[in-house]
Each structure stands twice: as structure tokens, then as C-alpha cells.
Amino acid sequence: MSAGTALRLDDVHGYYGKSHILQGVSLEVRAGEIVCLLGRNGAGKTSTLRSISGLLPPRRGRVTFGGAEIAGWAPHRIARAGLCLVPEDRGIFGLLTVEENLRIAVRKGSPWAIRDVYRIFPRLEERRRNGGAQLSGGEQQMLSIARALLNGPKLLMLDEPVEGLAPVIVEEIVAQIRLIRDAGVPILLVEQNLAVCTSLADRHYILELGRIAYHADAAEFARDEAARDRFLGVKAH
Amino acid sequence: MTYLFQILNGIGLGMLYFLLAVGLSVIFGLLQFVNFAHGAFYMLGAYLAYAMVERGVSFWLALPLAGLAVAVLAAVTEAVLLRRVYKQAHTFHILATVGLALVVQEIVIIVWGPIGGNLAPPEGLSGIVILGDFVYPEYRLFVIAFTAVLAGALWWLLEGTRLGAIVRAGSESAEDMALLGYDTRRINTAVFGLGAGLAGLAGALAAPIRGVDPFMSVEALSVAFVVVVIGGMGSYAGALAAGLAVGIAQSLMATLWPEGARLMIYLGMAAIIVMMPRGLFGRA
Numbered sequence: 127m128s129a130g131t132a133l134r135l136d137d138v139h140g141y142y143g144k145s146h147i148l149q150g151v152s153l154e155v156r157a158g159e160i161v162c163l164l165g166r167n168g169a170g171k172t173s174t175l176r177s178i179s180g181l182l183p184p185r186r187g188r189v190t191f192g193g194a195e196i197a198g199w200a201p202h203r204i205a206r207a208g209l210c211l212v213p214e215d216r217g218i219f220g221l222l223t224v225e226e227n228l229r230i231a232v233r234k235g236s237p238w239a240i241r242d243v244y245r246i247f248p249r250l251e252e253r254r255r256n257g258g259a260q261l262s263g264g265e266q267q268m269l270s271i272a273r274a275l276l277n278g279p280k281l282l283m284l285d286e287p288v289e290g291l292a293p294v295i296v297e298e299i300v301a302q303i304r305l306i307r308d309a310g311v312p313i314l315l316v317e318q319n320l321a322v323c324t325s326l327a328d329r330h331y332i333l334e335l336g337r338i339a340y341h342a343d344a345a346e347f348a349r350d351e352a353a354r355d356r357f358l359g360v361k362a363h
Numbered sequence: 364m365t366y367l368f369q370i371l372n373g374i375g376l377g378m379l380y381f382l383l384a385v386g387l388s389v390i391f392g393l394l395q396f397v398n399f400a401h402g403a404f405y406m407l408g409a410y411l412a413y414a415m416v417e418r419g420v421s422f423w424l425a426l427p428l429a430g431l432a433v434a435v436l437a438a439v440t441e442a443v444l445l446r447r448v449y450k451q452a453h454t455f456h457i458l459a460t461v462g463l464a465l466v467v468q469e470i471v472i473i474v475w476g477p478i479g480g481n482l483a484p485p486e487g488l489s490g491i492v493i494l495g496d497f498v499y500p501e502y503r504l505f506v507i508a509f510t511a512v513l514a515g516a517l518w519w520l521l522e523g524t525r526l527g528a529i530v531r532a533g534s535e536s537a538e539d540m541a542l543l544g545y546d547t548r549r550i551n552t553a554v555f556g557l558g559a560g561l562a563g564l565a566g567a568l569a570a571p572i573r574g575v576d577p578f579m580s581v582e583a584l585s586v587a588f589v590v591v592v593i594g595g596m597g598s599y600a601g602a603l604a605a606g607l608a609v610g611i612a613q614s615l616m617a618t619l620w621p622e623g624a625r626l627m628i629y630l631g632m633a634a635i636i637v638m639m640p641r642g643l644f645g646r647a
Contacts, residue, residue: 179542181538181541181542200541200546201538201542202540202541202544202545202546202547203546205541205542205543205544206544210542211542217536217538217539217542219531219532219539220535221531221535222531222532226528227532229525229528230525230529231543233544273543277544
């Protein structure tokens with residue numbers, strides 16, 4: 127593992143029951159990078175993130191993070207090691223207020239405190255007394271990312287952070303993601319919105335049927351229209 | 364005036380019911396776990412207080428010690444036995460906890476015999492107070508005041524502290540708590556211990572009023588279930604409202620139609636199940 131590697135997957139296999147959903151995923155996220163994981167529905171993007179975070183422990187293969195082999199660790203232990211997942215459903219506690227959602231995520235050693243995340247996400251401060259269930263989709267996404275920051279991430283995984291959001295909110299969140307990367311947190315991003323991916327990512331992986339079928343850096347991917355058509359069927363959209 | 368007396372009695376009884384049921388309710392909210400051993404923890408609290416006072420320990424020391432001992436015992440039981448069946452069907456919950464309740468009951472009979480015993484109210488509270496036209500035992504007034512303070516503290520713990528937020532969040536999604544770095548097994552054990560400890564405390568508080576006997580666990584369990592079903596599973600406010608309602612109804616019925624007191628409670632529960640299956644304060 128090279129010095130600049132934050133997270134590395136080698137030949138990771140994952141199953142839902144008997145269904146072999148990940149069939150040998152290998153990828154790498156380096157320090158300071160935003161890496162985008164693309165693919166059609168059902169290709170295994172969410173499963174890859176769940177595998178890394180321990181919710182779907184890999185049956186085979188290696189997951190290396192910060193020099194430790196973490197495959198098989200319990201999810202809370204992986205989270206404490208600094209590998210934070212913002213799940214697709216955002217995981218907001220609807221019975222708790224915005225501020226309570228944040229307070230339970232605060233961990234010693236995180237460079238972010240609640241006042242810092244309020245500076246990044248001013249909307250959350252305005253809604254701090256509201257219940258989590260009362261937030262709009264965009265606000266929930268911001269809250270979920272803010273919680274991950276309070277947890278002290280050494281690497282952040284975002285599962286479709288702008289799915290179903292209005293364009294103006296998408297822009298806001300894209301800027302916030304960039305801000306987090308610039309603060310030194312590498313990001314593994316699963317996203318269907320190609321424009322968001324190309325504007326953010328340094329490198330791209332494409333998953334197909336549980337395997338990495340394509341890998342390119344941002345410049346190469348931008349030129350490679352054939353790959354986009356073949357793997358993502360962008361023209362159909 | 365008689366009614367006022369009965370209502371006061373009912374409030375005392377109802378607060379004990381609340382203390383007994385709130386643990387069952389919170390445990391269910393967090394773990395979706397049906398705990399038929401909850402009454403056994405109540406009985407154990409009563410017997411521990413009884414045994415300590417018999418050996419000359421002051422009631423004021425025996426009361427917190429009994430609650431604490433039950434909490435620790437329940438936490439250990441949760442960690443070695445009950446956590447293994449959470450993920451299984453409710454039938455396994457029933458098997459494991461009914462089995463546990465029977466074991467506790469047999470142990471109580473072996474140690475203290477099948478007859479039971481009485482516990483005098485603690486010194487300083489063994490008298491009566493005269494309130495206008497009627498007299499009222501001091502100890503019962505103490506129970507009302509003590510449980511009211513405890514209920515307030517518990518409310519603050521659950522609604523006003525980070526720890527309470529953790530418990531409420533855990534009852535929404537254990538997976539999302541794990542993603543924030545929480546070992547949910549430890550939260551489960553702590554909450555289980557707290558809920559059982561409150562039942563133990565209720566038992567210890569009830570002992571000077573009703574005495575101790577090896578079958579008080581069954582009675583307590585059925586009352587706790589009635590309160591939880593009426594109030595709504597997992598709801599603190601529901602346990603408080605339903606505990607008081609059941610206590611007062613039972614107490615009033617004792618003057619109006621003593622034979623029907625129990626029947627009334629169960630009919631009330633049946634009506635709630637039919638009309639509001641989630642209970643008064645239950646959430647969808």
C-alpha cells in the first residue's frame with residue numbers, strides 16, 4: 127500500500143443471503159482525493175459502501191484503512207476508526223431535534239465542533255430546534271453530513287448525497303463537499319448525477335455487476351464519451 | 364371526601380405502576396423486546412429491601428441498594444442471556460423471559476419460603492397525617508412525593524440529556540447509531556439495567572404497603588403490561604398517564620365495586636386495543 131493511500135479494497139466479495147452481490151471489488155482512495163463510484167442501479171455501489179463500513183461484512187477480500195485490516199470489524203469500531211458513512215436514506219433521527227442529532231454525533235478529537243458545522247451549514251442553525259422529521263430532503267442531507275463531520279472522519283463516504291434534491295440545493299451541497307475535501311478529508315462518493323461527479327471527482331470507478339469495470343482520472347473520463355455511454359447509458363437519460 | 368381519599372390513594376398506586384411500567388416500555392421501544400421477567404425484577408427489589416431491613420439495615424439505605432442490585436443483576440442477565448434472543452422471533456423472547464421469571468420465583472421460594480412477609484414502614488414515616496376530615500398514612504404520601512421527583516428526574520434524563528438522546532436515537536435505528544460509532548450492545552445493556560432497576564425500586568417502595576410474597580411478580584407483570592398497552596409501547600408520557608389512570612381507576616373501584624376493580628382495568632385495556640391499537644401516546 128503506497129504512502130498516500132487512505133482506503134484500499136482488494137478483491138472484496140459480499141453477499142445478501144445467497145445472492146453474490148459484490149464479486150471482487152478492488153479500489154483505492156488516496157489522501158486528499160474525491161473518488162466517485164458510478165454504475166447503474168443494482169451494480170453494487172451501495173453494497174460496496176456497506177461492506178466497507180461493516181454493515182455488510184465482506185465474505186472474502188481485504189479492506190485496508192489507515193494501515194489496519196478492517197474487514198470483519200463491527201460497524202461501530204470502523205466508524206470510530208474514522209471511516210464515516212452518510213447513508214443513502216440519510217439516517218436522520220426524526221424524534222430528535224436537529225441539535226440533538228448533532229450532539230449525539232460529537233466525538234472528542236474531531237476537528238469540527240457544532241459551531242463549525244453551523245458555519246458550513248447555516249440552514250441547520252436556523253432549524254436547530256426543529257425535529258429531524260420536519261426537515262426537507264436537502265436539510266436532512268446537510269444534517270447527515272454535519273453529523274459525520276462531528277464524528278471526526280478520516281475518510282467520508284457519501285451515498286447519493288444529492289439524489290432527489292432541487293438544483294439550487296445541489297449546488298450548495300456540492301460546494302460544501304468541496305469544502306470538506308479542501309479541509310483534508312478524502313471522500314468516496316457514490317452518485318448517479320454525472321454532472322455532480324465530473325465537477326467534484328479526481329478519479330472515477332465504474333461498477334458493473336459487482337465488479338470494477340472501468341477506472342479513469344477526471345481528465346480521461348471527461349474525454350471518454352464511449353465509456354460513459356457503454357457503462358452508464360447516459361444517452362438514455 | 365371519600366373519593367378524594369381514594370384518588371390520593373390512586374395517585375400513589377399509579378405512580379408505582381408508572382415506575383414499574385416505564386422500564387418495560389422503554390426496553391420495548393429500544394429493543395422491540397417483550398420482557399416477561401419484568402415482574403420478577405419488581406419482586407426481587409421488594410424481597411431484597413425486605414431482607415435487608417430484616418437484618419437491621421435502614422430502609423433508607425435498603426431502598427436505593429435494592430434498586431441498584433436489581434439493575435446490576437438485570438444488566439448481567441441481559442449481557443449473558445437475553446441479548447442472544449433479540450434477533451429471533453417474539454416466541455423466543457417469551458420462552459427466555461418466562462423461563463427467567465420462573466427461575467427467579469423458585470429461587471425466592473427456596474430462600475424466603477412460599478408464605479411471604481410484611482415490612483413495616485420506615486421509622487419517621489410510620490404515622491399518619493390528618494388532612495381535614497380524613498387521615499392518611501405518612502408513608503403513602505412519601506411514596507407519592509418520591510416517585511414524583513423520580514419521574515421528573517427520569518423525564519429530564521430521557522428528554523434533556525445527551526444520554527437520553529442516545530437512548531431515543533437507538534430506539535429509532537440501531538444501525539445509524541453504529542455508523543456514528545456507538546456500540547449499541549452497551550446501550551442496550553445499560554437501558555435494560557435501568558428499566559429493571561426502576562421496577563426493583565417500585566417493588567422496594569411497594570413492600571411496606573403490600574408486603575412481599577412470591578406471586579407478586581405475576582400481578583406486577585400483568586399491571587405493567589396493561590399500563591404499557593394503554594399508554595403506548597415505548598412512550599414515557601404514555602406510561603405516566605396510563606399508570607395514573609389505572610391506579611386511580613383501581614382505587615375508586617375499590618369503594619364502588621371492589622370485585623370489578625380488576626375487570627375494569629382489563630376492559631379498559633381491551634377497549635384501547637380495539638380503538639387505538641398503538642395506545643394513547645404510541646407512535647406509528
